[in-house]
Amino acid sequence: MQILFPQQWQGWFLGDNKRWSAGRFKQRVIDNATKELGDKLGCWFLVKTIKNGRKVIGYEITIHGQETKRP
Numbered sequence: 626m627q628i629l630f631p632q633q634w635q636g637w638f639l640g641d642n643k644r645w646s647a648g649r650f651k652q653r654v655i656d657n658a659t660k661e662l663g664d665k666l667g668c669w670f671l672v673k674t675i676k677n678g679r680k681v682i683g684y685e686i687t688i689h690g691q692e693t694k695r696p
Contacts, residue, residue, distance in 0.1 A: 638654055647681035651672070659672065667690075668688055668689060668690050668691060669689050670686055670689070671689065672686050
């Protein structure tokens with residue numbers, strides 16, 4: 626299990642001088658990546674938002690195989 630912190634990965638996806646809100650980053654990067662990987666690999670992903678109060682500080686992504694039931 627890996628916790629993804631958007632501020633650590635945004636530079637890799639967007640370049641050093643550009644930043645998005647956590648919600649936009651999830652919508653544009655994480656959701657698209659999990660959909661594409663799920664289609665190609667036949668698995669599904671559970672993305673859990675990690676918060677400190679109201680502020681999003683990261684995402685926890687769990688990968689499940691085809692045989693695992695979705696919640």
